[in-house]
Amino acid sequence: MTTDAPPADPQLARWQRFRKNRNEALASDYGWLTLTSFQWLGDSPSAVELAPGLWSTDGTTAFLTAAAADGLTLVGTGEPVDGSVSAKLADEESLMWVQFGGDDGRRVRVELAMRANKYAIRTRDSASPVFTGFDGVPTFDYRPDLVIEARFLPYPEPVDVPIGTANPLVDGVHRSVGELVFRLPGQEHECRLQAEEEKLGALTVTFHDETNGLSTDEWRKVSTARPRVDSMGNRTVILDFNRAINYPSAFTPYGTCPMPVKNNSLDYRIEAGEKQPFA
DSSP states (O other): OOOOOOOSOHHHHHHHHHHHHHHHHHTSTTSGGGEEEEEEOOSSOEEETTEEEEEEEOSSOEEEEEOGGGOOEETTTOOBOOEEEEEOOOTTOEEEEEEEOSTTSOSEEEEEEEETTEEEEEEEETTOHHHHTOOOOOBOOOOGGGEEEEEEEEEEEEEEEEEOBSSTTOOEEEEEEEEEEEOOTTOOSOEEEEEEEOGGGOEEEEEBOTTBTTTBOSOEEEEEOOOEEOTTSOEEEEEEGGGOEEOGGGTOTTOOOBOOOTTOBOSSOOOOSBOOTTO
16 A cells, blocks of 8 residues: 655645645635626616626615515525615625525625725625636646745835726725845846845735746735845845735626736746646
């Protein structure tokens, strides 16, 4: 009897665990792979695609009117919607609001979202073929040479940079907290990528590279741990491009994912991390 031996390289083993966790997260119930529509709400009660009821907004509040026969229930309580219900969100907030369909009445969830200070709904269908047929995101082979130490140069104060998103009707803002400075294999010049700060001081960079539109999606992102101070007093991070991942907009046309800031483009083929999911 034989078993697969674990990789001799601990770094490779950690990457394989990362990939396993990443694919499991994408395959979660009502996740990004289940999106089937994105629709703005109008100012008068109107029918929408792929969901029963009449939907509207007055600009500050969203409204839904439905009859019990429509089979809609509130996600939070399971209470049937029989009449009118309302919800209020701040910009960039989302709410899994109501559900319907299937033997248990929960096949589809309708997410209420506020984007660009306007209300929209997104349907999330657990029977979506993108979801049911998912067997993992294709990736490049592991590249140890693209695990790079980078210096972090923080700005005195965060800088808000206007950006586009995957939805041309939704503008975004990149809160740049500093730059990661590094050299790629075979290059003499330094690269600089603006970074955003995440929880506990971790950093994320959203970037273009020369594989985009060929073997990878139009842009990707990669995250690092919180910067550490080295013996020379520099703040450093490990920038592991093997952990570059797609935004949800690579899997669905209904995302509002942020594009990179203007200067976050690498004149290099980053043949590491996730590839286009449907190439």
